[in-house]
Amino acid sequence: MFWIFLLILIALSALGFVGARALARRRVAAAGGRGHSRPNQHGYYALVWILAPALLVLILGGVLSGPISDGLLASGAPAEVNALEPMQRGAFFDDARRIGRGAAPLQIWEAPLSEQLPREARRAVQIDRILALGAGVGAVILAILGGLWVFLRIRPELRARNAVEAWIAVVLFACSAVAVLTTLGIVASLLWDALRFFEQVPVTEFLFGTKWSPQIAIRADQVGSTGAFGAVPLFAGTFLIMLIAMAVAAPVGLFSAIYLSEYASRTTRAVVKPVLEILAGIPTVVYGFFAALTVGPAFRVFFNTIGGWLAGGPLDGVGQYLLLVQNQMALVAGAVMGIMLIPFVSSLSDDILNAVPQSLRDGSYAMGATKSETVKKVLMPAALPGVAGALLLAVSRAIGETMIVTMAAGLAANLTLNPLDTVTTVTVQIVTLLTGDQEFDSAKTLAAFGLGLTLFLVTLALNIVAQRIVQTYREQYD
Structure with missing residues (x-):
């Protein structure tokens, strides 16, 4: 009806x-x-x-x-x-x-x-x-x-025109207000339940504790009956996977942008750039399957083979450790996440390099500099603020990734910086804590909101820094 x-x-x-x-x-x-x-x-x-x-x-x-x-x-x-x-x-x-x-x-x-x-x-x-x-x-x-x-x-x-324009202004304001109110609603919901969590768990324990075991035991004498909510292992796992991802995405994406901007012909650019950006349209769950079924087994075979060579020799301890490496590890999740971020870094860096005034290139060539010298000593210093902003945006994207980490790095909250160990991240634990029937009066469930608030603040800070850097760059070269 x-x-x-x-x-x-x-x-x-x-x-x-x-x-x-x-x-x-x-x-x-x-x-x-x-x-x-x-x-x-x-x-x-x-x-x-x-x-x-x-x-x-x-x-x-x-x-x-x-x-x-x-x-x-x-x-x-x-x-x-x-x-x-x-x-x-x-x-x-x-x-x-x-x-x-x-x-x-x-x-x-x-x-x-x-x-x-x-x-x-x-x-x-x-x-x-x-x-x-x-x-x-x-x-x-x-x-x-x-x-x-x-x-x-x-x-x-x-004055019909004025009235119609006033209505249009009201609609545009309402659309803007929806975005602002949505952000305020997200912050308020996170803050409210996060404060309830911090009433049960001290902030210092959450931010500096080294044991993460949020399960609530059935018996009072059971191990972990009170739970442990030290989030340092989660922060360490998030930081480790982010570093590995950026170690892959930053050089590959930046070098791809330099090639497409300065070296590639128009025909090559018209073919390579769309193909490279196809990676941005692949769902993250597909990357997760790729990590779990292809990259993980390949890495395991590689390290097990090296461990077989080293076993029985002077480096027998290292060889025995490499023989125990499994499919799930931080290196797998970080590498595949880096592949996912390549088009993100490449596209932004390419736009930033193309925004550098042509007069800077012409002046460098007029002084006798080669193309590589122009890129190294003129373009990159000029585009550095914008490139730094693009990398910070990629970092915030890597911190918020969930599916790849869940399928490729495991769920164990290990406090380690070893890329061959299984780790977990903040986003994975949020999903785990809120999966299934939950009691929103327990610290176990409310811990997800504490993690969410922390992740929101970190990501917001990174985005603000990136936007400030990009704005400074644009003001310089407009």
Whole structure:
């Protein structure tokens, strides 16, 4: 029913646009052909006043119909239904709506609730229809009244253009406000539950503790019964994988950008650059499969082979260790993540190098410098702030990656900087803590919000630093 009324509103808006434009033309012609706004702007003025308030009523009706319907159902429900717990009563009404739509209920209800279910289903259908019909009819009536009001106001001196531009400004402000309010909502939700977590776990233990074991034991005498929430192993794992990823992405991406910007022909650039950027469109879970099924086994065979060569000799201890290397390790996750970040670094660095004024290149060549000397002593120093900003943005992207680490580095919270060990990161632990049924009163679940707040602040700081660097660079070369 919502879509029927929406189509009616669109049709009324189209008619209002055409009618208002024609009426404006006639009245402007009758006044001597001079008017403040063009006929099309009068049409848009009518379209806005017909569609916007009516559409708002229709959307509010759809949003508020659920709570209103629940209240009406509860007010007329039998005593045995109202005696249920709030969640059970909501599930009962949901099943009643499902039966009213011809679907099967999600739960099996015993008598006398099973006997009341068909009756409540009929009531739910009637209430939902009445509410939807009321919202739709109210929206149509409001659209008609808005159209009549606009048609009475149309005259040559009407400032329709100013009114339409004011509406556009309101829409643009609302879109901007959505982004700001979303960010504030994310920060508020993280901060609220993170503060609840820090009421149970001291901040110093969380930031400087070296043991991460958030599970809550069943018995009081069980090991780890109180849990351990030292996040240093998570920070170390995140830092280690990020370093490995940037060790792959930074040189490869930067050298690719230099080649495409300074050395490649137009034909080569037109082919290589799109192919390189295809890597940016591959889902991270595909990179995870690639790491787990291809790169991990290849690295394991490589290190096991080296360990076999070293075993039994002066470096027997190193050889025995390399023989124990498995598929999951920080090196695998970091290497594959670096491959994922190559197009990110390459594309940004290429744009930054191309933004360096051509006069700097020409001056270098005029002094007798070769192309490589120009790149090393002119272009890179000039583009260094922008390249640094691109690398910081890539670092923030690497810190927030989850799927590759989960599939290639494991879940063990080891405090190590050895790239051949299994490690975990902050994002992986957030996913682990919030997977399945959780109690949001326990420190185990609330720890995810403490980790999320820490990750948010670190990523925000990196993005701010990167944006400041890029802004400085742009101001210098605009």
